Each structure stands twice: as structure tokens, then as C-alpha cells.
Amino acid sequence: MKIAVAKEQDPAExxxxxxxxxxxxxxALGAEVAVEPGAGIKSGLPDADFAAAGATVxxxxxxxxxxxxxVKRPEAAELGAYKRGxxxxxxxxxxxxxxxxxxxxxxxVTAFAMELMPRxxxxxxxxxxxxxxxxxxxxxxxxxxxxxxxxxxxMMTAAGTVPAAKVFIMGVGVAGLQAIATARRLGAIxxxxxxRPATKExxxxxxxxxxxxxxxxxxxxxxAGGYAKEMSKxxxxxxxxxxxxxxxxQDIVITTALIPGRPAPRLxxxxxxxxxxxxxxxxxxxxxxxxxxxxxxxxxxxxxxGVKIVGxxxxxxxxxxxxxxxxxxxxxxxxETMVDKNSKALAVNWDDELVKATAxxxxxxxxxxxxxxxxx
Numbered sequence: 001m002k003i004a005v006a007k008e009q010d011p012a013e014x015x016x017x018x019x020x021x022x023x024x025x026x027x028a029l030g031a032e033v034a035v036e037p038g039a040g041i042k043s044g045l046p047d048a049d050f051a052a053a054g055a056t057v058x059x060x061x062x063x064x065x066x067x068x069x070x071v072k073r074p075e076a077a078e079l080g081a082y083k084r085g086x087x088x089x090x091x092x093x094x095x096x097x098x099x100x101x102x103x104x105x106x107x108x109v110t111a112f113a114m115e116l117m118p119r120x121x122x123x124x125x126x127x128x129x130x131x132x133x134x135x136x137x138x139x140x141x142x143x144x145x146x147x148x149x150x151x152x153x154x155m156m157t158a159a160g161t162v163p164a165a166k167v168f169i170m171g172v173g174v175a176g177l178q179a180i181a182t183a184r185r186l187g188a189i190x191x192x193x194x195x196r197p198a199t200k201e202x203x204x205x206x207x208x209x210x211x212x213x214x215x216x217x218x219x220x221x222x223x224a225g226g227y228a229k230e231m232s233k234x235x236x237x238x239x240x241x242x243x244x245x246x247x248x249x250q251d252i253v254i255t256t257a258l259i260p261g262r263p264a265p266r267l268x269x270x271x272x273x274x275x276x277x278x279x280x281x282x283x284x285x286x287x288x289x290x291x292x293x294x295x296x297x298x299x300x301x302x303x304x305x306g307v308k309i310v311g312x313x314x315x316x317x318x319x320x321x322x323x324x325x326x327x328x329x330x331x332x333x334x335x336e337t338m339v340d341k342n343s344k345a346l347a348v349n350w351d352d353e354l355v356k357a358t359a360x361x362x363x364x365x366x367x368x369x370x371x372x373x374x375x376x
Contacts, residue, residue: 001030001031001032001066001067001339001344001345001346002031002032002033002034002064002065002066002067003026003031003032003033003034003065003066003067003068003069003335004033004034004035004036004061004062004065004067004068004069005017005018005023005033005034005035005036005039005050005055005061005069006036006039006061006062006068006069006070006074006078007036007037007038007039008039008070008071008072009075009077009078010072012313012314012317013071013072013314013317014042014043014317014320015042015043015071015316015317015320015323015324015327016039016040016042016043016045016071016324016328017039017069017070017071017089017090017324017327017328017331018033018035018039018040018050018055018069018328018331018332019040019043019045019324019325019328020045020049020050020052020053020055021053021325021328022328022329022331022332023035023050023053023054023055024053024054025332026332026335027053027054027055029335029336029339029341029344030339030344030345031067031339031344032056033054033055033056034055034056034057034058034061034062034065035047035050035055035056035057035058035061036057036058036059036061036062037057037058037059040324042320043320043321043323043324044320044321045321045324062081062082063081063083064083065082065083065086066083066085066086066087066346067086067087067088067089067335067346068082068086068087068088068089068109069089069090069328069331069335070088070089070090071090071091071324071327072090072091072093073088073090073091073092073093073094073097073100073104073111073113074088074090074104074109075100075103076100076103079103079104079107079109080107082107082109084107084108084109085108085109085110086109086110087109087110087112087338087346087348088104088109088110088111088112089112089114089331089334089335090111090112090113090114091113091114091115091128092111092112092113092114092115092116092360093113093115094113094116094360094368094370094371095260095261098371098373101360101361101366101371102366102373104360104361105361105364105365105366106364108363108364109361110348110359110361110362110363111359111360111361112334112355112358112359112360113358113360113368114126114128114330114331114334114358115128115129116357116358116360116368117129117334117354117357117358118353118354118357120353122354123354125329125330125333126330126331126333126334126354127330128327128330129174130174131323131326131327131329131330132316132323132326132327133173133174133175133178133256133316134174134175134178134326135178135315135316135319135322135323135326136175136178136256136285136315136316137174137175137176137177137178137179137182137254137256137285138178138179138182138319139315139316139318139319140175140179140254140256140283140285140315141167141179141182141183141186141252141254141283142182143283143310143312143315143318144167144252144254144281144283144310145165145186145252147281147283147301147308147310148165148251148252148279148280148281149279150162150165150251150279151165152164152165152167152183152186152187152188153165153186153187153188154187164187164188164189165187165188165189165251165252166188166189166191166249166250166251166252167179167183167188167189167190167191167250167251167252167253167254168190168191168192168193168211168246168247168250168252168253168254169183169190169191169192169193169208169254169256170192170193170194170243170253170254170255170256170257170267170268170292171193171194171255171256171257171258171267171285171292172192172193172194172196172199172202172203172256173194173256173258175256175285176192176194176199176254176256177202177203177206179254179256180192180203180206180208181206183252183254184206184207184208188251188252190206190207190208190209191208191209191210191211191246191250192208192209192210192211193210193211193212193239193243194212195212195218195231195235195239197214197218197219200212211242211243211246212239212242213235213238213239213242215235215238217231217232217234217235218235230259230262230265240267240269243267243268243272244269244271244272244275247268247272247275247276248272248275248276250276250280251277251279251280251281252280252281252282252283253268253276253280253281253282253283253293254282254283254285255267255268255282255283255284255285255286255292255293256285256286256292257286257292258285258286258289262289263289263290264286264287264289264290264291264292265292266291266292266293266294267292267293268282268292268293268294269294270294270295273293273294273295273304273307273309274304274305274307276307277306277307278305278306278307279306279307280306280307280308281307281308281309281310282296282307282308282309282310283310283312284296284309284310284311285315287311287312287313288313288314291311293309293311295309296309296311297309297311298311298313299311299312299313334354334358337349337352337354337355338355
């Protein structure tokens, strides 16, 4: 079997879907591995490192490949180089992407969306949402600290005392928890909020203070899959009032709230932004889904009355070497379940719950129940 590691076509995507370490492990599974030239250069991985690991570095790496490993889903223009029946593993971003899914189905590829991996114990090592969100949460604090014109920790000097920065994390998923831990390491005073009651203990265990309206609705605000539920308008109003008062006193606010398949919930209004002190910073990790902060612009740092709103996109990609390393291991772990260890041949178990949860297209059709084309 031949595995191709594709170079990302999006110039804003610095990550790569394999590393020399995972290439060695793919070869141990019996695969021939081909890498497109320059695929890893933005992650600090030159072609020579892939060649040293046993990969063939070739411009026609995709030619005849049985499996293609990518970071982002292939666009229609790329699919012409893919063999019909090839397995494609990537972050597919399938919500609202009907035309892209049809393109993959028409090209005859079998596409797997890594971000649809079920959150079960055996799939933890394949969980790309967690591996990438963890780094995004870390980088959000670094970006916030960089935009903040003061020191983060309290410093007592002969010339006077520098107070510790106050950092508020909104949304305590994987990204939020890492943001809390990073801000605490940098010496900030950290508070955090989330609609899921289970997060209160996690926040406090990291040394931060939890902020929420803790009513009956709050106690039942989590789905069976561990995601946040959309809250009622009444709860949102109460939480917004509490948050608005708290935000006035904060130096850095980091928002991480996302609900899969939906626009990002608006957490910080223009009035809240206006209430913050000049020099304060907001970092919006949900800017690519419409943003949690009113006024956030994808890929830009917007300044309003001295308050900066940081809207960098692909924040995990801003730590590209680390993000690629973790993502490549996620892909490897999933791919290992598709190989017969004895014959060293592809053997996808279509009844495996991991395969069922992630398969988007197969045999020329969109097969995932959540993304079936709507009948006219």
C-alpha cells in the first residue's frame, strides 16, 4: 500500500500531516510512504528529514496513492490527482460544506473527517480537536500577553510593584483549560466561566476562580457527549449581566466557546468591549466561526478606544511544529486501526464505530448520516 503525505495548498496552513517519526511507523506497518516536496518546511521539517526516515520525496507523491494524509480537506482542484477509492484522512470541516463533500464523493475518494472522532477512551489518542485545541489555548495566552502592554506576573522591584494581570477565560473546554494553566504559569490572576457545571472543579483545580450563574439550568447544561448545550435566552441574559460586570475589571479576556456545526455564540458585546480599560486585550479563538467577541475580525488585530481584539485564525498553526507533531500522531493512531497487522494490507472495518463516526464519502456518495444531501 502507498501512503502519500500531501503538501497543504492553503498558503495560510503551516501544518503537515506526518513527521519523520510517524513516517517510520507507517513504514513499519508495511506501507510505502511518499511526501510532496516542501510539505513540512513550515513546520520545521525539511524534505531531507523525511527522506532519512525512509520516505520518497516526489512531486508525484499522490500518483496511485491508496491513502492520502492531509491537514485540511482537499479542494476540488486537488482531487484530480487522487486515485479513485483512495482513503483521505484530514480535518474536513464538513458543516455547511455540501459542495466540497460532493466534490470528494464525485472524485470517488473515501474521506474521513478526523474532527468527528467519537470521544471514547480508545479514540483519545486520535482526538485532533483536543490535540489542536490544547495548543490553541496555549498560544491564545501568548498572543494576549504579546498584545498587552504590561507584564503578566506581579513584580516587586526597588522602583515599585507591578501588579499581576487579570485574565478571564470564557469557555472551559480543552483550549480553555490550557489557557488557564498557561496564564497561571505566567503569573496572572485567572478567572474562568463555562455553562457546564463539571468544569467548575476543573477550573478550581488549576488555581483559577470560577464565575457563573449557578441555577437549575446551569446544573443540566451539558450533552451526553460532553459538549456545551445552547442555553436559554433567559440564562444567557443573566450570565451576560454577571460577565459584563466582571469584564470591566479584566486586563485580558480569552474566548473559546464553540458548538459543533453552529455559529459561535456571542459572549462579549460591543458595550462590554467599550467598558474595558484602554490597554486591555481580547483574544477570540472562535473568530473563524463568526466570533465570540463583537467586532472581532478574522486574521486581524482590531483596536477600539485603546482595547485590542485579537482575531488570529488557525491559532494551533501558530505553533506549527508542535501542532504537526501531535496531529501526525492522531492520524497514525487512526490509520493503524485500518491495517491488517499480519498481511500488512489495508483492511478497513466498516462496522468499527470509529470508521462509522468519521466516514464522510464512500463509493461515489456522501455516506455520513449527518451530511446527507437534502432531497428536493
